[in-house]
Amino acid sequence: MSTYVPCIMDSRIDLGFEGPPSKTRVVVAMSGGVDSSVTAALAAEAGYDVIGITLQLYDHGETLRKKGACCAGVDIHDARNVADQIGIPHYVLDYESLFRNAVIDDFADSYLRGETPIPCVRCNQTVKFQDLLKTAKDLGADALCTGHYVKRIVGDQGTELHCGEDPIKDQSYFLFATTREQLDYLRFPLGHLSKDETRAHAARLKLNVAEKADSQDICFVPGGRYSDVVKRLRPGAIDPGKIIHIDGSILGDHDGIINFTIGQRKGLGIGGRVAAEAIGGSPPLYVLELDPAQKTVIVGPKSALARDTVIVNQINWIGPDTPLTASIDVLVKLRSTQEPVHGTLDRGDNDEGRIILQQKQFGISSGQAAVFYSAEDKSRVLGGGWIVGTELTHKM
Amino acid sequence: MDNASIYLDYNATTPLRAEVKAELLDALGEPNNPSSIHSLGRSARRRLEKSRRQIATLINSPPENIIFTSGGTEANNLALKGGQYTDIIVSSVEHEAVLAAAVNAKKISVDKNGIVILSELENVIADINGDCFVSIMWANNETGVIQPIKEIVEIASKYGARVHSDAVQALGKIPINFRESGLSMMSISAHKIGGPTGIGALVVADGVELKPALVGGGQEKGRRSGTENILGAIGFGKAAEVVAQNPAENKRVKNLRDLFETKLSRCFPKVNILSRNVPRLGNTSAIVMPGVLAETQVMGFDLEGICLSAGAACSSGKVKRSHVVEAMKIGDEPATNTIRVSLGWDSTEIEIDFLVNSWLKIYNRANKKI
Numbered sequence: 001m002s003t004y005v006p007c008i009m010d011s012r013i014d015l016g017f018e019g020p021p022s023k024t025r026v027v028v029a030m031s032g033g034v035d036s037s038v039t040a041a042l043a044a045e046a047g048y049d050v051i052g053i054t055l056q057l058y059d060h061g062e063t064l065r066k067k068g069a070c071c072a073g074v075d076i077h078d079a080r081n082v083a084d085q086i087g088i089p090h091y092v093l094d095y096e097s098l099f100r101n102a103v104i105d106d107f108a109d110s111y112l113r114g115e116t117p118i119p120c121v122r123c124n125q126t127v128k129f130q131d132l133l134k135t136a137k138d139l140g141a142d143a144l145c146t147g148h149y150v151k152r153i154v155g156d157q158g159t160e161l162h163c164g165e166d167p168i169k170d171q172s173y174f175l176f177a178t179t180r181e182q183l184d185y186l187r188f189p190l191g192h193l194s195k196d197e198t199r200a201h202a203a204r205l206k207l208n209v210a211e212k213a214d215s216q217d218i219c220f221v222p223g224g225r226y227s228d229v230v231k232r233l234r235p236g237a238i239d240p241g242k243i244i245h246i247d248g249s250i251l252g253d254h255d256g257i258i259n260f261t262i263g264q265r266k267g268l269g270i271g272g273r274v275a276a277e278a279i280g281g282s283p284p285l286y287v288l289e290l291d292p293a294q295k296t297v298i299v300g301p302k303s304a305l306a307r308d309t310v311i312v313n314q315i316n317w318i319g320p321d322t323p324l325t326a327s328i329d330v331l332v333k334l335r336s337t338q339e340p341v342h343g344t345l346d347r348g349d350n351d352e353g354r355i356i357l358q359q360k361q362f363g364i365s366s367g368q369a370a371v372f373y374s375a376e377d378k379s380r381v382l383g384g385g386w387i388v389g390t391e392l393t394h395k396m
Numbered sequence: 397m398d399n400a401s402i403y404l405d406y407n408a409t410t411p412l413r414a415e416v417k418a419e420l421l422d423a424l425g426e427p428n429n430p431s432s433i434h435s436l437g438r439s440a441r442r443r444l445e446k447s448r449r450q451i452a453t454l455i456n457s458p459p460e461n462i463i464f465t466s467g468g469t470e471a472n473n474l475a476l477k478g479g480q481y482t483d484i485i486v487s488s489v490e491h492e493a494v495l496a497a498a499v500n501a502k503k504i505s506v507d508k509n510g511i512v513i514l515s516e517l518e519n520v521i522a523d524i525n526g527d528c529f530v531s532i533m534w535a536n537n538e539t540g541v542i543q544p545i546k547e548i549v550e551i552a553s554k555y556g557a558r559v560h561s562d563a564v565q566a567l568g569k570i571p572i573n574f575r576e577s578g579l580s581m582m583s584i585s586a587h588k589i590g591g592p593t594g595i596g597a598l599v600v601a602d603g604v605e606l607k608p609a610l611v612g613g614g615q616e617k618g619r620r621s622g623t624e625n626i627l628g629a630i631g632f633g634k635a636a637e638v639v640a641q642n643p644a645e646n647k648r649v650k651n652l653r654d655l656f657e658t659k660l661s662r663c664f665p666k667v668n669i670l671s672r673n674v675p676r677l678g679n680t681s682a683i684v685m686p687g688v689l690a691e692t693q694v695m696g697f698d699l700e701g702i703c704l705s706a707g708a709a710c711s712s713g714k715v716k717r718s719h720v721v722e723a724m725k726i727g728d729e730p731a732t733n734t735i736r737v738s739l740g741w742d743s744t745e746i747e748i749d750f751l752v753n754s755w756l757k758i759y760n761r762a763n764k765k766i
Contacts, residue, residue, distance in 0.1 A: 051695070051699065053695075089699065138688060138692045138696070138761065138762040139695055139696055139699065140699075
């Protein structure tokens with residue numbers, strides 16, 4: 001265990017309301033993890049009228065396929081224990097069917113379309129910031145707080161979304177679909193903290209979950225075997241097919257396009273090529289394209305992955321009010337782990353848009369999000385959209 | 397109990413009656429094993445059998461027909477599994493403890509008031525020539541609706557079928573006469589009438605074969621092994637005695653419930669109170685709030701300091717869609733937006749007034765801003 005404990009200057013958080021904290025009711029979405037537990041504890045410590053709510057999103061027993069496992073799972077019990085410890089009312093809401101309809105079904109269908117989905121965005125966009133947010137309002141709460149590492153800043157033109165202070169934990173990519181109206185109601189008390197500081201708070205407040213490991217996987221995909229989940233959700237929909245080289249030659253068979261991601265290099269299951277690579281006979285192969293209609297996986301050299309144009313739809317814009325006709329210089333993130341790159345955004349009608357990238361990018365996958373950041377203020381999220389296609393306009 | 401809380405959830409569990417508490421304190425600390433041969437064992441046996449008689453008086457049953465269990469759930473499980481019938485018939489509004497103990501049971505529909513459709517019951521029993529076991533609750537936990545047990549037994553008897561009834565909610569709230577009911581078995585529980593949790597009973601008529609779920613020392617005439625829960629039984633017996641001696645209590649509670657419904661209807665004339673015009677328990681009120689999910693209402697009332705429920709709660713605390721209201725086929729909103737108010741002997745008119753005000757507050761807050 002690390003002995004480093006960051007100095008916590010003033011732990012009393014201020015959620016920015018005019019009235020006294022005791023007269024301000026906030027709902028905290030508590031997952032049972034360290035981040036949301038600290039969020040609730042800090043709000044309670046500052047004297048707010050805090051209500052903890054944990055969402056039951058899926059049947060743990062069924063998902064983990066453990067007979068007799070409780071429907072609730074250990075995280076709900078952790079959340080309940082923390083709420084009890086800090087002395088706030090806590091409730092569990094059954095969102096199983098909402099989550100299945102809004103997130104899990106979309107996740108499976110997206111893979112079947114040859115995309116790489118981001119269920120966490122869908123969850124924030126629907127289950128948390130629509131359904132839970134409505135419940136919070138129904139309970140007379142003034143705000144909904146989450147433990148996300150993003151900052152909400154009230155600017156001249158309204159509420160802005162910014163990256164979390166800690167670049168390692170920043171979760172702004174996953175919150176690009178948050179609308180202005182939702183932002184007005186949301187609070188992110190951890191946005192100014194580093195993970196170490198959050199853990200230090202957990203230790204200082206002696207929360208039961210202080211030592212709990214961070215969650216790594218998609219919550220309903222234990223152990224990261226997403227293909228197992230898709231197979232179970234869509235039995236019979238996963239067909240084997242051919243792995244075809246971009247030059248037209250058939251390299252082998254695969255057992256379903258859902259097992260592949262654009263830009264993937266390892267685990268293609270075409271041994272001959274790998275052997276040939278080993279003796280320097282041919283360059284390594286990457287997944288270039290997934291074709292659900294033909295059930296084919298197209299592979300080729302890395303150079304064939306290069307794209308300079310990204311097409312997005314369902315754009316959520318929370319940047320400055322600019323006319324739709326104006327081209328905007330932005331920084332854009334095309335997957336959660338990537339550094340933002342420069343590009344020019346052209347927004348069209350119906351929330352669609354095109355981004356011309358300054359430099360070619362490799363391995364851009366449909367189903368992921370293109371999230372726009374301000375070119376001037378790199379921390380500010382301007383919005384984002386869902387990637388539906390890519391092009392290579394300038395071949396050179 | 398928390399002084400700040402208003403407890404209107406008597407169908408979930410009740411506070412321990414003061415008389416019961418006193419009786420339990422008196423018995424605490426004794427080495428209570430009724431199977432022991434020595435004097436203290438005999439003393440424990442005396443207490444156990446006294447409790448059995450107290451309960452027998454309340455339900456008009458021979459004391460020896462009462463088998464103590466750990467509660468209503470165990471009693472239901474013992475009744476439904478112990479008979480070893482292949483064909484079991486239940487109503488679609490039974491408690492989970494019945495539905496889960498008889499997963500392959502044929503479910504009889506209920507009408508829009510939640511009352512079992514007797515013609516359907518008769519058809520189903522006739523179809524299998526009466527070679528079946530019927531289990532239908534006496535009163536429903538969510539709506540308070542009282543099932544026509546007399547008619548149900550008559551129909552079943554015509555075809556030679558035996559009937560069990562989950563009378564956990566009915567006990568103490570309406571008169572129960574086991575001897576005259578014609579039932580083969582009946583489940584009851586202590587903590588719904590002011591006794592402790594962890595004790596209940598299955599009442600079994602003479603001549604009913606029952607395979608025990610728990611075997612061992614052969615207690616309870618071999619039907620439920622394990623050292624008897626003497627403290628539980630003492631509490632159960634005392635609670636039954638208090639109820640039997642206070643018939644006016646239910647009348648007062650019913651008047652209070654009716655007053656609540658009248659006041660709420662006056663403030664919100666289109667309020668939908670389920671099964672309002674059919675026989676139901678005098679303490680129970682199931683109310684639909686337009687535009688607000690039951691789970692949101694329960695949270696809202698809790699934050700106002702009022703304890704009540706929506707349907708039957710899962711152990712994880714989440715609120716499920718009500719299978720009881722769903723079975724009544726009266727639309728989507730009642731199935732998702734109904735809460736249950738269940739009053740008891742400590743309920744007051746001040747609490748009722750506060751409940752009405754809170755109901756209106758929660759309704760207006762949620763419906764105003766859309």
